[in-house]
Amino acid sequence: MGRRRLGLRGGAFQVAKRINSLSLDPQPLRGFQLLAQADRFYALGGRPGALRLLLGLSRTRAQRWDALVEGDIIATEVSPTGASTLKHMVVLNWEQELRDDLGAFARASWNDGRTQNWMYTEMDWALSAGLSWTGQRWGRAGDTVGLAGNIGGLSPSHRRFLEAGGIGFITGDGRLAYRTELAAEAYYRWRAAPGTDLTADLQVFGNPAYNADRGPVAVLGLRLRTAF
Template sequence: MACLLAWLVAWPAWAQHGGGLGVAPPPGPAEAAIFPDLAARQQALEAAGWMVRGQSTFVQQVHPAFRAPYRGENSLGAGAQGRNTLSLDVLLGRRLWQGAEVIVDPQVSRGFGLSGTRGLAAFPNGEAFRVGSDMPTLYVARAFLRQTIALSGERSPAEHDPLRFAGSLPRERITLTAGKFPVFDIFDDNRYAHDPRTQFLNWAFASAGAFDFANDAKGFTNGVALEWESGAWGLRGGAFQVAKRINSLSLDPQPLRGFQLLAQADRFYDWGARPGALRLLLGLSRTRAQRWEALVEGDITATEVSPTGASTTKTMAVLNWEQELRDDLGAFARASWNDGRTQNWMYTEMDWAVSAGLSWTGQRWGRAADTVGLAGNVGGLSPGHRRFLEAGGIGFITGDGRLRYRAEVAAEAYYRWRAAPGTDVTADLQVFGNPAYNADRGPVAVLGLRLRTAF
């Protein structure tokens, strides 16, 4: 605990984009934890209906100078630079009645992403967002009520879910969640690529790059989600608030003017006795975004909110796949798309994206708790979005002042080393071609180091 507080004081850092889920203590007996006495107390508290968990994640990233004949307001800085981020969570929970629990997640964050989290659509730090700070900032990341209703007496094997009390769940069940939380907590899950605190750091691997997920500028939103799961199938739906202005901290308070509706179908299966999953996520957002042609033909700088106050809609889709290949090897892939007619409003600036990767654990070299990851993403723009940037338009993440368009390419490789129970050290390398879709700039390599402790 002392080292976590020391990190807070010593480093300029900040927090997640919403996808970070790694707030659970290490699984297993208390004597195997980094703080055995604390873990034993945590387990006793959970048996009595209380949850106290925590984590701290520090990420340092640097890149050398790279080719860039010009730059714009939202360009990745071409000179060598380094930035770091830090988040500290204490997750609190209380069982209320049968199947009901309330979860609250106070979070402290501090710091900045590379170039202020600008200049790359597939941004390399999933712990970074656009509103960093030099001083520690305290806020509530999650505060929600969850009710689980059993539809069968059969129990599923206990899973390590950091946002739930330990123990098995009914195999067939309905779950209702209402309050403040990231959309990523429920939707677009993937066993091998979803948590930037323990897996791939890049936004395009933590979630679907071309899906404009509802969130504020720190990655959170208010809403309600309803889920049905049977072990073989899952159906999930949700309604959420959207940002009041482009990538803003404030959410739109008028539910008929701004909202996002999500629907996801999951199919869980075995292939050659190996578990796999296929997920289809569909979404519709209504925001005060403008159409690209209206911006290009009118005031190209009026990107914060529609001058008329009128709302527009955006439709989106993701196909998400995961498959265990061996005991120590898994694969994943995502394909995502949005209609590309209106501004990207909340997550990042992609209109189509395809990603895939592999994840190995270290059984073969005697390090079963270690993980190696390798993945790639290709993302692109709709014709209207491309014309906007070519005309000198500035989005909320990209904008070089001009554009020689090419698809943006991102590749990531990491090695996560279990240094001690509950403590991981990760070395990370990412390489980008055509940053922010601009063939005149780059390529650029980003080196990273991630330190994480869970308790």
């Protein structure tokens, strides 16, 4: 870290031409995402830590949730008029080394929730935290154990869309008993060889897709990663 206490980053990105699609909008002034991040590095008790503030602005051909409910509720792929809307977002992230083999993080994220979620996932606010241990204490310094949890929810207008029978690109089944979605994850990453990791993962979801009538759901995973 040295003397570098502050960091600034920025980026401009293309967005999907249609909701959650692989094709990108070729017109940068019609569809884009702008991100700016400020980092503050510090030491607490001699242990390094960081605070990161991320601000974002997206312009896509999404519709407002209220307009979908009042108009054609199934016209979710792209705005029928070709008009674009803006979405604002903010993320605050904290990272802290607690011991030589233990680190912690916490994150709070929010978007204004007035328009459709256009890419990645359908969530308007979230709080998450977790811990990560390396395997030094049991002679496996290259291994990692992780534990994390997340709680996420929807904006009022997004809820009204789903309650009216709307279907998003991930959520919606025609009926909604709204609850915040809960997620917990535990994993063990085994360093099989230099550049090769094998990870066993368990995830448990409560109220999946924000519906108290669904779940809980457990997901087991096994991942192999090789870099060369």
